[in-house]
Amino acid sequence: MFSKILIANRGEIACRVIKTARRLGIKTVAVFSDADRGARHVAMADEAVHIGPSPARESYLLADRIIDAARRTGAQAIHPGYGFLSENAGFAEACAKAGLVFIGPPPAAIRAMGSKSEAKKIMEKAKVPLVPGYHGDDQSPELLAKEAGRIGFPVLIKASAGGGGKGMRVVESADKFADALAGAKREAKAAFADDHVLVEKYLTRPRHIEIQVFADGHGGCLYLFERDCSIQRRHQKVIEEAPAPNMDTARRKAMGEAAVAAAKAIGYQGAGTVEFIADQDGTFFFMEMNTRLQVEHPVTEMITGQDLVEWQLVVAAGGKMPRTQDQLRIDGHAVEVRLYAEDPARNFLPSTGTLVHLKLPEEGAHVRVDTGVRQGDTVTPFYDPMIAKVIVHDRDRTSALRRMAALMSETEVVGVTTNASLLRALCAHPAFVGGEIDTGFIERHRDSLFAALAPADDRAFAVATLARLAEWQDREPTAGDPHSPWNEQNGFRLLDEGHDEVRWKDGERDVTVIARRLRDGGLRLELPGGAQEARVQRTDDGKLAIGLGGDTFVATVVRRVAIDGGVDYTLFSDGRSRRLRLVDPLDLSMYEAAGAAEATVRAPLPGKIIDLRVKAGDTVSKGQPLLVLEAMKMEHTLAAPADGTIKSVRYAVGEQVNEGAELVEFEAS
Numbered sequence: 001m002f003s004k005i006l007i008a009n010r011g012e013i014a015c016r017v018i019k020t021a022r023r024l025g026i027k028t029v030a031v032f033s034d035a036d037r038g039a040r041h042v043a044m045a046d047e048a049v050h051i052g053p054s055p056a057r058e059s060y061l062l063a064d065r066i067i068d069a070a071r072r073t074g075a076q077a078i079h080p081g082y083g084f085l086s087e088n089a090g091f092a093e094a095c096a097k098a099g100l101v102f103i104g105p106p107p108a109a110i111r112a113m114g115s116k117s118e119a120k121k122i123m124e125k126a127k128v129p130l131v132p133g134y135h136g137d138d139q140s141p142e143l144l145a146k147e148a149g150r151i152g153f154p155v156l157i158k159a160s161a162g163g164g165g166k167g168m169r170v171v172e173s174a175d176k177f178a179d180a181l182a183g184a185k186r187e188a189k190a191a192f193a194d195d196h197v198l199v200e201k202y203l204t205r206p207r208h209i210e211i212q213v214f215a216d217g218h219g220g221c222l223y224l225f226e227r228d229c230s231i232q233r234r235h236q237k238v239i240e241e242a243p244a245p246n247m248d249t250a251r252r253k254a255m256g257e258a259a260v261a262a263a264k265a266i267g268y269q270g271a272g273t274v275e276f277i278a279d280q281d282g283t284f285f286f287m288e289m290n291t292r293l294q295v296e297h298p299v300t301e302m303i304t305g306q307d308l309v310e311w312q313l314v315v316a317a318g319g320k321m322p323r324t325q326d327q328l329r330i331d332g333h334a335v336e337v338r339l340y341a342e343d344p345a346r347n348f349l350p351s352t353g354t355l356v357h358l359k360l361p362e363e364g365a366h367v368r369v370d371t372g373v374r375q376g377d378t379v380t381p382f383y384d385p386m387i388a389k390v391i392v393h394d395r396d397r398t399s400a401l402r403r404m405a406a407l408m409s410e411t412e413v414v415g416v417t418t419n420a421s422l423l424r425a426l427c428a429h430p431a432f433v434g435g436e437i438d439t440g441f442i443e444r445h446r447d448s449l450f451a452a453l454a455p456a457d458d459r460a461f462a463v464a465t466l467a468r469l470a471e472w473q474d475r476e477p478t479a480g481d482p483h484s485p486w487n488e489q490n491g492f493r494l495l496d497e498g499h500d501e502v503r504w505k506d507g508e509r510d511v512t513v514i515a516r517r518l519r520d521g522g523l524r525l526e527l528p529g530g531a532q533e534a535r536v537q538r539t540d541d542g543k544l545a546i547g548l549g550g551d552t553f554v555a556t557v558v559r560r561v562a563i564d565g566g567v568d569y570t571l572f573s574d575g576r577s578r579r580l581r582l583v584d585p586l587d588l589s590m591y592e593a594a595g596a597a598e599a600t601v602r603a604p605l606p607g608k609i610i611d612l613r614v615k616a617g618d619t620v621s622k623g624q625p626l627l628v629l630e631a632m633k634m635e636h637t638l639a640a641p642a643d644g645t646i647k648s649v650r651y652a653v654g655e656q657v658n659e660g661a662e663l664v665e666f667e668a669s
């Protein structure tokens with residue numbers, strides 16, 4: 001076994017690999033970019049080497065720097081994690097040349113699966129079932145269109161070099177094919193410098209079921225059962241579970257053996273995942289093979305009781321796999337959710353910022369949390385915006401989902417927008433709990449899933465107002481002091497001199513809550529839905545104990561000054577979170593800013609302009625696409641906020657813009 005390894009990655013996967021290495025008594029070397037100087041994976045490793053500036057292209061993707069860091073620190077092997085260099089055959093070769101062990105498959109196996117088209121050719125020979133489609137070399141638009149017609153619409157165009165859902169287009173009918181093909185090729189060229197595509201039958205209600213395979217250098221090749229990863233957005237996984245719901249033993253065996261055949265066909269070694277797409281009737285087809293550890297590997301670890309990173313290390317060091325096929329069993333059910341810094345209500349736009357408040361579920365016998373961040377860390381636009389993976393293990397699926405829904409309602413994040421409410425809604429959704437599962441689930445159930453994002457209710461306004469009043473109460477000892485800065489502030493009347501007004505903004509809605517002090521020391525709040533009596537007290541741990549109407553409950557409220565200078569209150573109570581903006585009656589800049597926002601379209605994230613659809617003088621209607629911004633490896637279409645005229649376009653295609661940059665000046669009509 002190795003005595004020291006280098007982890008060529010960051011975030012939760014780097015931390016996760018370090019954990020196993022430490023348990024096995026292996027020393028670890030982390031690498032880090034400028035942005036990650038103070039990151040958790042750096043703190044966890046025994047040693048850390050700085051490898052360059054924040055953009056991955058100048059740090060985590062620099063094979064030479066990483067190999068050099070391994071040499072200098074005396075590491076014998078490199079674990080690539082996932083993403084970055086993990087599926088780069090050239091890097092695997094360079095490691096070997098430098099006398100380092102690449103903890104992953106042989107370069108030839110990576111290469112064989114690197115192109116989805118080539119992979120399908122190999123799988124065809126190995127008699128693994130394929131989605132009907134065309135994966136040939138001829139890329140002429142005429143031929144591809146003809147093949148699409150033969151396959152039958154709807155079809156899916158995919159970048160052969162693709163990954164992360166990029167370069168994919170669903171095409172409903174023949175007349176839309178040419179445009180979709182051009183779009184897919186453009187995206188593929190930009191993301192992978194390779195615009196080769198394949199065309200497949202688009203299954204309308206499929207499940208994504210994948211098989212974890214493993215092989216060693218002693219002829220051993222086995223499968224560790226399946227994972228169902230059908231709950232997706234943007235063709236990317238959000239919830240994964242093992243075993244797959246409604247999977248029978250015969251089909252499990254058939255899929256497992258097909259996956260093993262696939263691995264054997266390319267002389268595989270180490271951990272790999274064969275992804276299948278399955279029809280509702282269970283018919284399954286090969287989709288692609290990921291020649292690395294998979295993000296969702298923990299659910300497999302939970303149901304099998306194995307540590308797949310340990311397996312990787314053992315196999316890479318030349319050993320035999322710790323178990324044989326016959327020794328593997330499925331125990332209970334595991335579910336993983338990916339907690340992302342992103343805004344489901346804005347088409348899952350990534351969110352960046354400092355995690356000023358972070359309360360993740362506590363780990364225990366049933367709960368595992370894989371994360372790369374701590375409170376105070378920053379989610380930057382440079383890397384994947386995943387905050388944590390939360391994994392639960394229970395005796396059956398219903399119990400696991402119930403537990404997960406509860407954990408998501410206890411999760412508190414302030415500083416970035418997250419998908420926690422959506423995850424909770426998913427895990428508690430009767431249809432999902434009942435076994436309805438396919439890749440269209442989120443879209444189909446949008447209305448019920450996004451109900452959590454409905455306008456704030458009276459209770460939210462009451463909690464925020466009580467938090468605000470509690471802040472004043474906290475300061476009350478100084479209230480009698482004529483020199484107290486508090487007295488000069490805001491022009492608010494003192495609590496005991498009648499009433500106070502607190503004004504909130506919930507999105508576009510403006511709500512004023514009036515609070516009156518009652519004789520008994522309680523309060524009377526005039527809320528949008530009517531008046532309610534209330535009480536508030538700070539608990540020892542800084543939360544608020546609230547009485548409202550007939551209810552009593554505890555809430556956490558975090559006050560934070562946002563980037564634009566406004567003050568936001570984030571409320572956590574009753575398993576829900578809500579953010580309200582405090583309207584300071586004396587701060588007129590807020591209104592000016594609100595007016596200005598309507599006249600310009602700003603970059604929601606730092607990124608690159610990759611397409612401009614309008615020019616100065618154009619008239620546009622609300623919702624019409626204005627431009628496409630590439631940020632955090634994804635394309636974001638920015639639309640007109642209202643009907644109007646374009647006054648000016650400030651940037652050209654190819655230009656890099658900062659967050660908040662004014663991209664298009666706009667005059668609403």
Ligand code: ADP
Binds near residue numbers: 163384
């Ligand atoms: P998987 O196929 O393992 O489920 P995805 O397809 O969701 O993973 O991930 C898309 C790509 O982004 C993959 O190449 C994955 O390795 C990479 N990726 C996802 N999360 C991270 C992360 N936290 N750090 C680095 N790379 C990541």
Ligand code: ADP
Binds near residue numbers: 131158232236
């Ligand atoms: P990536 O490399 O981005 O992971 P995949 O080929 O694995 O690309 O596909 C990603 C997702 O796209 C799948 O999990 C599935 O939801 C959807 N998808 C892929 N192929 C098909 C298909 N033929 N029909 C319907 N959906 C598909």
Ligand code: MG
Binds near residue numbers: 275288
């Ligand atoms: Mg995939």
